[in-house]
Amino acid sequence: MTAWIKRLFVAAVLIFLAAPVVVVAGVSLNEPKRLLFPPQGLSLNWYVELFQQKDWLNALSNSVIVAVFASLLAVSIALPLALYIWGRTGLFARALFGLGVAPFMLPPVITALGFLVFWITIGLYGQMLATVVSHGVFLVTLPLVTISLGLQLVDRQLIEAAETMGADRRMVFRTVILPMIRPYMVSGFAFAFVLSLNEYIIAYMVAGFTVETLPIKIFNSLRYGYTPVMASVAILFVLIAMTVFGLIARFGDLPRLLGAWSPDRE
Amino acid sequence: MTSVRIENLSKTFGEVRAVDGIDLDIPDGKFVCLLGPSGCGKTTLLRLIAGLEAESGGRILVDGQDQAGIPAHKRDFGMVFQSLALFPHLSVAENIAYPLKIRGTGAEERRKRATELLDLVQLPHIEDRAISQLSGGQRQRVAIARGLAIDPKLFLLDEPLSALDAKLREHMQIELRQLQQKLQVTTIVVTHDQREAMTMADIVIVMDRGKVQQAGPPIDIYRRPANSFVADFIGTTNLIPCTVKDGRSIDVLGHEVTLGEEDVINPDVNGSAILSVRPEDVAVTERAGDHTVPGEVAFIRDLGANVEISVRARDLEIRSVCTPKRRPDVAVGQTVGLEFHTGRCTVMAS
Amino acid sequence: MTTPSHRLSARPLAIYPAAMLLVFFLIPFGIMVVVSFFHRVEGAFFEPAFEFANYARFLSPFFGKILATSIGLSAAAAVIGVVVAFPFTYFLTTMPRRQQTVILVFLLSVLSLSEVIIGFAWSTLLSRTAGVSNLLVWIGILDGPQAYTPSLTALLLGLCYLGFPYAVLVIYPALSRLDPELPEAARMSGASPVAAFFNVIIPVMRNTIVGTLILVFVFTLGAYLLPQVLGRPQHWTLSVHITDQAIFQSNLPFSAAMAVFLLLVSLALVGITMLLSQPKGQRS
Numbered sequence: 001m002t003a004w005i006k007r008l009f010v011a012a013v014l015i016f017l018a019a020p021v022v023v024v025a026g027v028s029l030n031e032p033k034r035l036l037f038p039p040q041g042l043s044l045n046w047y048v049e050l051f052q053q054k055d056w057l058n059a060l061s062n063s064v065i066v067a068v069f070a071s072l073l074a075v076s077i078a079l080p081l082a083l084y085i086w087g088r089t090g091l092f093a094r095a096l097f098g099l100g101v102a103p104f105m106l107p108p109v110i111t112a113l114g115f116l117v118f119w120i121t122i123g124l125y126g127q128m129l130a131t132v133v134s135h136g137v138f139l140v141t142l143p144l145v146t147i148s149l150g151l152q153l154v155d156r157q158l159i160e161a162a163e164t165m166g167a168d169r170r171m172v173f174r175t176v177i178l179p180m181i182r183p184y185m186v187s188g189f190a191f192a193f194v195l196s197l198n199e200y201i202i203a204y205m206v207a208g209f210t211v212e213t214l215p216i217k218i219f220n221s222l223r224y225g226y227t228p229v230m231a232s233v234a235i236l237f238v239l240i241a242m243t244v245f246g247l248i249a250r251f252g253d254l255p256r257l258l259g260a261w262s263p264d265r266e
Numbered sequence: 267m268t269s270v271r272i273e274n275l276s277k278t279f280g281e282v283r284a285v286d287g288i289d290l291d292i293p294d295g296k297f298v299c300l301l302g303p304s305g306c307g308k309t310t311l312l313r314l315i316a317g318l319e320a321e322s323g324g325r326i327l328v329d330g331q332d333q334a335g336i337p338a339h340k341r342d343f344g345m346v347f348q349s350l351a352l353f354p355h356l357s358v359a360e361n362i363a364y365p366l367k368i369r370g371t372g373a374e375e376r377r378k379r380a381t382e383l384l385d386l387v388q389l390p391h392i393e394d395r396a397i398s399q400l401s402g403g404q405r406q407r408v409a410i411a412r413g414l415a416i417d418p419k420l421f422l423l424d425e426p427l428s429a430l431d432a433k434l435r436e437h438m439q440i441e442l443r444q445l446q447q448k449l450q451v452t453t454i455v456v457t458h459d460q461r462e463a464m465t466m467a468d469i470v471i472v473m474d475r476g477k478v479q480q481a482g483p484p485i486d487i488y489r490r491p492a493n494s495f496v497a498d499f500i501g502t503t504n505l506i507p508c509t510v511k512d513g514r515s516i517d518v519l520g521h522e523v524t525l526g527e528e529d530v531i532n533p534d535v536n537g538s539a540i541l542s543v544r545p546e547d548v549a550v551t552e553r554a555g556d557h558t559v560p561g562e563v564a565f566i567r568d569l570g571a572n573v574e575i576s577v578r579a580r581d582l583e584i585r586s587v588c589t590p591k592r593r594p595d596v597a598v599g600q601t602v603g604l605e606f607h608t609g610r611c612t613v614m615a616s
Numbered sequence: 617m618t619t620p621s622h623r624l625s626a627r628p629l630a631i632y633p634a635a636m637l638l639v640f641f642l643i644p645f646g647i648m649v650v651v652s653f654f655h656r657v658e659g660a661f662f663e664p665a666f667e668f669a670n671y672a673r674f675l676s677p678f679f680g681k682i683l684a685t686s687i688g689l690s691a692a693a694a695v696i697g698v699v700v701a702f703p704f705t706y707f708l709t710t711m712p713r714r715q716q717t718v719i720l721v722f723l724l725s726v727l728s729l730s731e732v733i734i735g736f737a738w739s740t741l742l743s744r745t746a747g748v749s750n751l752l753v754w755i756g757i758l759d760g761p762q763a764y765t766p767s768l769t770a771l772l773l774g775l776c777y778l779g780f781p782y783a784v785l786v787i788y789p790a791l792s793r794l795d796p797e798l799p800e801a802a803r804m805s806g807a808s809p810v811a812a813f814f815n816v817i818i819p820v821m822r823n824t825i826v827g828t829l830i831l832v833f834v835f836t837l838g839a840y841l842l843p844q845v846l847g848r849p850q851h852w853t854l855s856v857h858i859t860d861q862a863i864f865q866s867n868l869p870f871s872a873a874m875a876v877f878l879l880l881v882s883l884a885l886v887g888i889t890m891l892l893s894q895p896k897g898q899r900s
Contacts, residue, residue, distance in 0.1 A: 024733075096633070109840055
């Protein structure tokens with residue numbers, strides 16, 4: 001009886017979460033240039049359109065460039081930070097960790113405005129570099145958390161063993177630590193990548209009028225009249241996210257990555 | 267006043283048969299240990315009795331009443347968990363009285379009962395402490411007190427002492443046994459430690475691969491193991507291939523040994539079999555003789571309280587244990603004779 | 617804790633990340649605080665000054681109402697989100713690992729959805745032409761399709777949708793590390809599964825629940841697009857006005873002052889909630 005209620009509840013929540021995505025998917029398949037659901041006539045025109053219309057394609061390429069470089073930047077900051085914090089309990093280490101986590105914890109509008117005044121002050125407002133760096137710093141939290149989790153799994157004795165065999169610190173890092181935390185770096189990168197693709201407010205504030213990313217483009221078209229291309233972009237994003245997270249789950253232990261302890265008891 | 271009867275009980279998890287057609291009778295007021303290696307199904311059996319798992323087949327009867335369909339919280343049992351599962355947000359007294367609170371007992375009565383139970387487990391005056399302030403042994407006792415709070419029909423314990431260090435564990439085994447004798451509550455304990463089972467139980471139930479291998483009083487199981495698994499799992503033993511000839515004579519490592527009246531030949535034995543003889547029932551003689559099995563000393567270990575001699579006979583290593591006083595004058599490499607104390611041997615099917 | 621005889625990583629490692637976070641996170645914040653005291657210049661950005669005019673400006677009923685709307689909406693979204701997310705996550709952690717993984721992939725995908733996409737998707741779902749009302753008409757509950765957006769309910773739904781996956785992912789580690797024998801011990805003590813949930817799991821998870829409420833609250837406080845897409849102008853939150861002032865009114869000092877104020881309000885609320893949840897002693 002209780003198992004039945006449990007299933008119903010979980011199913012209801014999942015339907016609530018899926019409903020908007022399903023409707024948008026339906027809308028994206030419309031034949032006419034209107035938002036109708038259920039769709040009238042089935043076509044993939046609006047997906048083709050996305051890759052043919054210059055302004056959408058431009059936004060797509062902006063988004064991908066920003067996401068790639070921002071996630072690389074995020075990992076490049078997070079990796080030494082995580083390594084430094086690992087095994088340190090001092091005030092400075094904890095403050096650094098807090099600083100690494102903070103951008104993601106505050107209301108993003110505040111962070112966005114901070115970036116805006118900063119880029120105006122140093123004269124880089126409106127440049128793509130501003131978007132990349134802002135996103136990179138904003139998303140440091142994600143690889144920082146995943147890499148720290150990975151480091152927790154590295155047994156100190158492994159390092160000591162490698163040292164007794166004659167490895168110096170650099171070799172220990174290259175031959176022992178790096179291979180063990182690589183999957184966590186990759187998933188940290190992937191998390192940051194997907195979130196950067198979807199991020200709106202920071203991209204909008206620091207360079208919204210010059211570097212148009214896809215979310216900005218969607219919002220602009222939302223204001224100046226509907227087009228089903230918006231729906232196809234949205235679905236493309238959902239598919240990218242599902243593929244990325246699906247791959248992480250396929251090649252790694254997703255529950256563990258999200259903080260669950262050990263594998264099943266059974 | 268609770269007896270338990272288990273009929274053809276089984277539980278499967280996917281492909282795995284965790285409990286595989288078990289029949290058992292647990293008389294009223296007994297202290298029963300479910301003993302076996304990890305993965306033998308003992309914890310699953312306990313959880314089935316508790317009602318925390320649903321059986322895949324068979325029946326559990328408590329005082330003649332089929333338990334199927336009675337949820338765990340309506341069975342009126344007490345249970346101590348492996349992790350102890352004390353509620354961290356409640357004080358000691360609140361933990362102990364939780365089962366009473368659920369049943370609507372008033373605050374004053376609950377407090378009184380918690381004090382009583384704390385006296386019973388010899389932890390007076392800690393009612394208002396937080397669980398995090400207690401030592402491992404104290405937590406253990408609080409968990410036991412909580413399990414006994416409602417005078418349960420059955421008292422179930424899942425590896426209750428596994429988190430304690432060796433010395434405290436031995437102490438708690440004795441205490442738990444004394445407590446049970448005082449209260450006369452039917453108790454079922456899961457353990458993988460055969461010493462623990464021997465210390466506490468009226469009845470030991472040895473399990474392996476989801477099946478009961480043998481059930482009975484501890485000393486019976488030690489003296490007359492039903493099969494080589496039980497013989498090997500309970501204490502240490504020498505398992506030696508042998509051939510049963512007519513009557514009570516067997517052929518061991520090329521020598522004929524005549525068994526006495528006291529020795530056990532299990533009824534399922536015919537032809538080639540296994541002889542189980544405990545190390546303390548094997549004597550090493552300085553010289554091989556007609557009635558002894560020859561062998562070569564491989565290793566001698568003097569542990570102070572006793573001396574252990576390993577002798578290689580053919581391709582087997584046979585262990586003998588004796589007191590230092592009776593230590594034979596032998597050295598590693600020397601050819602010696604092995605003598606089996608008749609009256610203490612068991613012959614079982616191979 | 618004992619200090620290891622040698623460090624696992626060298627001290628200079630910290631220089632680069634610390635510098636990056638200092639230059640690109642702390643300094644922008646500092647500048648923002650400074651700018652909030654500056655004087656606005658029409659046609660340009662701002663000029664250095666030290667005046668409280670920007671702060672004085674939102675000590676008005678107009679901005680008071682905006683603040684109340686923002687806090688009320690976020691608080692409601694946080695409470696609803698956590699009330700649903702907590703049992704959901706509990707059920708999730710009791711599922712087989714494989715099912716958990718599938719649901720987590722789905723949740724992460726929803727989590728990463730841009731606010732723009734969420735806004736667009738909900739406005740479509742609640743619209744007259746493509747929305748649920750068509751389904752209701754088809755079933756026979758409604759006579760003709762209706763639009764449910766813009767409205768306060770639509771906005772609240774959207775905010776819940778935004779905050780829900782976060783709530784699940786914050787609760788998930790704590791619940792999946794919870795000793796599974798705790799609820800079982802409650803059941804063996806005579807508590808029904810529902811009683812065990814309320815008597816044991818919720819009190820044990822209290823700090824996690826409070827933490828999640830704060831996080832979701834602060835997160836939805838930052839929502840900028842949903843109020844514009846799903847709400848009416850009177851539902852615009854402080855975040856919308858901050859952006860509006862910064863981008864469209866070119867009044868950075870005022871916008872910065874509002875951001876500082878929003879930051880202080882969120883920090884204060886976080887502090888108060890933490891204080892309230894701290895004492896954990898012997899109460900019956």
